[in-house]
Amino acid sequence: MKNPLDSLWGTVISGLILTAVLFVIVKNFLGA
C-alpha cells in the first residue's frame, strides 16, 4: 500500500480523518 503522506491530498485527507476521530474521542470519552 502506498504511504498517504507521499501525496499532498493523502496528507490533508489523513489530517481531516484524524481530526474527526479525535473529536469523537474527546466529545464522547473525555468529557470535554
Added chain:
Amino acid sequence: MEILFGRWLHIMAGVMWIGILYYFNFVQVAALKAAAEDGTGAGITKHVAPRALLFFRWAALVTWLSGAALLGANFIGAFTLQPGLAGIGIGAWLGTIMLFNVWVLIWPNQQKILGMKPASDEEKAKARRVAFLASRTNTMLSIPMLFFMSYGLTHQHVLAVLG
C-alpha cells in the same frame, strides 16, 4: 492582559511556524522536484531553505513555550486530558509531537541534506526521506492541532450559547 499578550505571541509564532511548514510542503517540495529537471535547485537549497528553517525551528519553540505559559496552572490537567481540558490537551499533545519532529527529525536531517553537516550520499538519501516524512506528518497533525486550538478557545462559549 498577560493572557492577551501570551495568546498574541502564541498565534504570531504559530502562524510563522505553520506558515513555513505549509510553504515547505505545498510549495518547496514540488519546486525542488521541478528545479531538479533544469538544474536550478541550488538557489532554493542554498539561499531559501536555510533561512526558512531558521525561522521555522525557532518559531516552533516560541509557539510551544508561549502555549505552555498560556496553559499555566492547567498545564498538567491539559496534558493528562482532564474533563474540560481534554480538547486543548489534545491540541497541546499534537503541538508537542510536532515540536519533537522539528528539532529531532527535521532539523538534524535537513542539516545533512543542505550540506551543513558532513554526510555520505547514502546518509543524505536516508535523511531526505526521514525529513520529508516528518514534515508531512507535521502537516497532517497540524490539521487536528489547529482544530483543537480553536475548540479550546471557543467550546466554553458555544456551550454557554447552546445551553
